[in-house]
Amino acid sequence: MTKRREFLKYAGASSLALAASGFSSLAWADSKTRTRSTTGDATVPTNTGIVGNVVVIGGGMAGATVAKYLRLWGGTGIKVTLVERDPFYTSSIMSNLVLSGQRNVSSLQFSYGFLASRYGVTVKQGEVVKIDPVGRKVSLADGTVLPYDRLIVAPGVDFDxxxxxxxxxxxxxxxxxxxxxxxxxxxxxxxxxxxxxxxxxxxxxxxxxxxxxxxxxxxxxxxxxxxxxxxxxxxxxxxxxxxxxxxxxxxxxxxxxxxxxxxxxxxxxxxxxxxxxxxxxxxxxxxxxxxxxxxxxPHRAGKILTSNGLADVGGKWTSVDVRSYEATVAPHLHVIGDAAATGQPKAGHIANQEAKVCADAVIRLLSGRTPDPAPVTNSACYSPITADTASWLTAVYGVDTMNSMKVIPGASGEGHATQDNFQDMSKWFSTLMSDSFA
Ligand SMILES: Cc1cc2nc3c(=O)[nH]c(=O)nc-3n(C[C@H](O)[C@H](O)[C@H](O)COP(=O)(O)OP(=O)(O)OC[C@H]3O[C@@H](n4cnc5c(N)ncnc54)[C@H](O)[C@@H]3O)c2cc1C
Structure with missing residues (x-):
């Protein structure tokens, strides 16, 4: 435990905003009826004077987080449209516990209701089928065309x-x-x-x-x-x-x-x-x-990247500048989460962290500034080993080269399977999901 607490000090501004306040495996339909005054913890975006039109593809761990933080940090002048094919998000994190009968899939589902009601994100259910990085627009299967100043692509993975x-x-x-x-x-x-x-x-x-x-x-x-x-x-x-x-x-x-x-x-x-x-x-x-x-x-980046010629790493992944997550192959287009090649593990906690670095960079770029040259991210992960014990793993990453993050020595570690860790795992999960979706 002591060791793990020490790691938290490295997380700095990149650590999870501890916004859990009772949030866990949200009943997504219920969230649509909640108001700011009943939850009491929403920070309503203000007008910062920064303006821009940002489209986000994919409302998973990376896409939901970036949409929220663009509004939270950037304010009402940044129009954010999140396009997601599904009506709600189903978390893969914790899904192995469905196999042991300790959870069911509905306990892993999260609404987009708070992103809309608390942060003013425009959530559009639909499938993006084409990206035009030169004309700076995306096309949806239903014929909708969305222009953008900055595009953030967070489609997760597809399979061979x-x-x-x-x-x-x-x-x-x-x-x-x-x-x-x-x-x-x-x-x-x-x-x-x-x-x-x-x-x-x-x-x-x-x-x-x-x-x-x-x-x-x-x-x-x-x-x-x-x-x-x-x-x-x-x-x-x-x-x-x-x-x-x-x-x-x-x-x-x-x-x-x-x-x-x-x-x-x-x-x-x-x-x-x-x-x-x-x-x-x-x-x-x-x-x-x-x-x-x-x-x-075997995995590859979500099809929207591979089918639009945007997966420059072996035709499977998209390389990015890890200070902004802007793609090497297309300016004004950023890729975050599992689809990006970054030197960090493909994990939900890291997707949440990449999203915050990207949101900060996009806000800076929209206001004529440059991205933070040395962002730091952290990852935490618990693994159930039996029905009531879990292990944990944590690491902190800093910029290595423009295209890669690397582990900061002395700031990583793993803990063995214990019952305490199993209980901490639930708290970590609900905090992470709250930080991304509420
Ligand atoms: C069994 C299992 C256990 C895991 N446990 C952990 C864990 O303990 N800790 C951890 O940190 N990570 C864990 N992960 C990994 C984690 O789930 C992923 O790394 C994380 O979900 C990646 O986030 P993402 O946003 O990149 O992709 P996703 O979360 O998959 O989100 C992508 C979203 O994009 C949408 N989308 C894709 N293409 C389009 C399109 N063209 N138009 C519209 N929408 C689109 C999809 O519908 C989806 O909602 C686990 C994964 C699995 C499978």
């Missing part, structure tokens, strides 16, 4: 197609559940339908993927549930990477001690193909058949 999983039917039988939603519930139902002595086989794609500890956390929570409810079952982890990608000590202990005999871990595994009908998976280390297959495919 794994051989054998090309059809919707195959994807339904072998859900990745790596974007929380109906697939998460489907996967939970498949786990509860497993027999005693069954096999749950999951794959981990080559990095970078979203939430470096996430797949190992999933292996642990599924193993813990199976151990208690489906004795004799096994969790087979097939990792494309040369080794565990985050919290190495914690997960090594979890795999070899806490869940010994249940989790079987293999690194350096490449998937040749999958047979969704039979549950067979074909790999470089052999073939196996599972009762439940959970194949997490």
């Amino acid at each position: 197609v794994v051989p054998g999983l090309e059809t919707a039917d195959a994807q339904k039988r072998v859900p990745h559940a790596w974007k929380a939603g109906s697939q998460t519930t489907d996967l939970r139902n498949m786990i509860t339908a497993m027999p005693n002595g069954g096999v749950f086989a999951m794959t981990i794609p080559a990095a970078p993927y979203r939430c470096p500890p996430g797949p190992y956390e999933r292996a642990c929570v599924v193993a813990d549930w199976l151990k208690k409810n489906r004795p004799g079952s096994k969790v087979l982890v097939l990792d494309a990477n040369p080794g565990i990608q985050a919290e190495v000590n914690t997960f090594t202990t979890a795999f070899t001690s806490t869940h010994k005999g249940v989790i079987e871990y293999h690194s350096g595994v490449t998937i040749a193909s999958v047979n969704a009908a039979t549950g067979d998976i074909f790999t470089n280390i052999g073939n196996t058949r599972a009762n439940v297959l959970n194949v997490i495919p």
